[in-house]
Amino acid sequence: MRRTIPIAVLIAAVLAFAVLFATGWASSHKSPPTATVKIVQLKNGNYAFKPADITIKPGTEVIWNNTSGTDHTVTVNNHAGIDDIPPSSKAHLTFAKAGTFKYHCSFHPYMKGKITIKK
Numbered sequence: 393m394r395r396t397i398p399i400a401v402l403i404a405a406v407l408a409f410a411v412l413f414a415t416g417w418a419s420s421h422k423s424p425p426t427a428t429v430k431i432v433q434l435k436n437g438n439y440a441f442k443p444a445d446i447t448i449k450p451g452t453e454v455i456w457n458n459t460s461g462t463d464h465t466v467t468v469n470n471h472a473g474i475d476d477i478p479p480s481s482k483a484h485l486t487f488a489k490a491g492t493f494k495y496h497c498s499f500h501p502y503m504k505g506k507i508t509i510k511k
């Protein structure tokens with residue numbers, strides 16, 4: 393008979409966790425919103441950020457997905473950037489505050505992008 397008490401406690405604990413998840417405890421631990429910018433090679437051989445101009449909310453993680461066959465950077469004015477995104481890889485930055493950031497690729501200065509962060 394003594395073993396029934398710990399089992400009951402265990403079941404209660406499992407049910408308590410199930411209730412916490414069902415009531416949204418888990419949703420407060422979800423990952424931040426994301427936005428993806430592809431790095432592509434155009435038909436003329438040039439490279440580009442696509443889309444080049446995005447608008448996001450503060451706290452959004454922007455993911456650059458380099459689908460091209462060469463390295464690129466995300467060099468941002470007045471903000472930390474990304475020194476190298478090798479081919480077939482991704483890199484990300486989170487923009488916490490409202491504002492506008494223009495960026496370019498230091499290997500291909502004609503590659504330009506803009507991120508607008510507003511609430």
Ligand SMILES: [Cu+2]
Binds near residue numbers: 463464465498503
């Ligand atoms: Cu580039």
